[in-house]
Amino acid sequence: MQIERKNKDEIVITLSSSVDSFGLQRLIDYLKYLELTSKSKAKQPEVDKLADEVNASWWEKNKSRFIK
Numbered sequence: 557m558q559i560e561r562k563n564k565d566e567i568v569i570t571l572s573s574s575v576d577s578f579g580l581q582r583l584i585d586y587l588k589y590l591e592l593t594s595k596s597k598a599k600q601p602e603v604d605k606l607a608d609e610v611n612a613s614w615w616e617k618n619k620s621r622f623i624k
Contacts, residue, residue: 558570571580 557572560568560570562568
């Protein structure tokens with residue numbers, strides 16, 4: 557593995573092709589999350605409330621697929 561800072565806004569990570577792609581994708585998703593939320597001013601209770609609303613809405617639309 558090689559980690560290189562290209563400039564103040566970019567880091568390049570080079571990995572062997574033998575690295576597990578599923579695990580790598582999970583890591584990339586987490587890094588994207590960190591990048592996207594780095595400047596967020598949202599507080600955890602606000603995020604939790606939004607997540608609860610989204611989950612409740614999804615369940616109402618999809619529960620018939622799981623409960624027969």
